[in-house]
Amino acid sequence: MQSQTYIYDGTFDGFLTAVFHVFEFKLKTVNIQNECVQQHGLFSENETITTDEKKANRVWVGLKKQLSVRGRFQLYYAFLSEKEGIENVLLDYIRYAFTKTNADKDFAHPSVLKVAQIAKMVGREKHRMEAFVRFKLTQDEIYFANIEPDFNVLPLIEKHFKRRYADQKWMIYDIKRHYGLFYNLDKVEIIEMQFPEHFDFTKTSTDIFAAQEFEFQTLWQDYFKATNIKSRKNMKLHIRHVPKRYWKYLSEKLPS
């Protein structure tokens, strides 16, 4: 039997639309792929799915009846992991969810457990970004931070930062995925920016950032050093909490 491959546009709605088609045509073997990472199978038939909000909503409403809030969160979180092949795990999860209520709590089911575990990884990354974002004040009075998370967590952290920094303009830019969030004191917008070629995101350039920025970075570095207890040194634990891949944008971890 020829297998079918659905190509979708990478959005969550696009994915749910593809799921809708799977159910509509009662497909047994199907492969759902993001258009950005598509690979052509030799013997498969490709079909591009046009995102349809109505179809996506129908799937989501159906899932609402079957899954707990936590289960739905896990589904969305796992989707944002952008892991290769995650769509097919999620499809299996959704199929199972439509056969059993509260399926999201069946942790002995391979797809349910997998989704729960990946969702946990994404949740951890979300929490890390809430911790590791380091704003730098620009000359235009915008608190700017760049991030490079493993997973696409910007949609998940928007609410946290909006609630917390309600009285300052801020921007968080994902330089791996080339988009960011900008809060203009009223609402949060999704933006795409052009940075000069060879722009060094680990440096605090005086052309862009406010003069007092350096003072606060220095104070923060001093504080970070002073609060450490040398006789308790435990680098293994330190690195487990702050993995090295995050160091380059943490001012306290930069060589001074």
Add this chain to the structure above:
Amino acid sequence: MSFQRTQEKLKILADAAKYDVSCSSSGSKRANTNKGIGDATGMGICHSYTEDGRCVSLLKILLTNHCIFDCAYCVTRKSNDIKRAAFKVQEVVDLTINFYRRNYIEGLFLSSGIFKNADYTMERLVAVAKKLRTEENFNGYIHLKSIPGASDELMREAGLYADRLSVNIEIPTEQGLKQLAPDKKREDFIKPMVKVKNEIIQYKAEKKIIKSTPKYALGGQSTQMIIGASGENDFQIMQTSNHFYKNYNLKRVYYSGYVPISYDDRLPKIGSEVPMLRENRLYQTDWLMRFYGFDVSEILNEQHQHLDLDVDPKLSWALRNLHEFPIDVNTADKALLARVPGLGMKSVYKILNARRFRRLNWEHLKKIGVALNRAQYFMVCDSNQFERRDLTSEKIKGLILQNSTSKYRNSLSNQLNLFS
């Protein structure tokens, strides 16, 4: 703000505050109001970790390290020859706000040496918190130290601006306190603790009737004990801890392995090792008391006054109580599951849910994340493979240690070498 002077002060006063281990920034419900700055509704966030592996969540500083007391265990004791400094109220406010805006911290942890007298010191701490709340519209987390001997009126005011208040009893027994801090009395610590406890109860009761009742220390109270400075055993420490949890409704008791800072004969010598492993075992016991349904007397009692260093306290308890095992993972209730070594509360939650769908076997448990290395000797599941030999406690312990690489193996072998 003069940069150089602030920098100098920050170095001194952060260094002096670092032995206070409380770092919590959770448990409050202070939401951002009127588009102000900050929010303390969610879970706590650790913004960074120092090289000792401890979290940096709050800007933890002393207002001043001038102190009229001479407690042997303390770096800022009067007789210690160190640089002294003091922040102005406005300096602390500026630092807090600017660090917070850059997402460095969750808020402020402000403690102080005692200068002039208790009330004078407490007044200054309250002034910082008040300024942050009322002038800067700051809704981040504030943790203030309750200064022993401060008046009831000041303690009441402190709770209105702070999310958490704490007073450190430092030495687990009154006898030890008398020896190391002759100027201080246990009652002085207890008095502000009682005041805050009663205020919390009262404000909570009033809030049920009148919704506009202001928030009062929503993050509760905590305290800290120094471990290994005054010769107490684990039984004494956990008894004291239990006493404070029960009688003063504390949110947390922290255990701080003593870092030698003095040549005083009454204390461990400079250069002697910080008892980090012991500290870790005490925290594990604390967790067993608060989240796993253990009574402290099950783990530590007249017969067992010391925690094992080579295995965790739950395993140690299970090895002494083999008659309670094995339990059947597919039928045992939550309280029993929580007592199985190698099962954390997250695994318990997953097991309770998953077994509604099917009977669980070893493969399921392994995938769920159960530490089978320990758990396998204490449970049966949907499998005909289980431990049939009638093993003694010593044998089980040996098998478990053989198959594990404890993160503390190094420090443990060092400590054992001392006695061999």
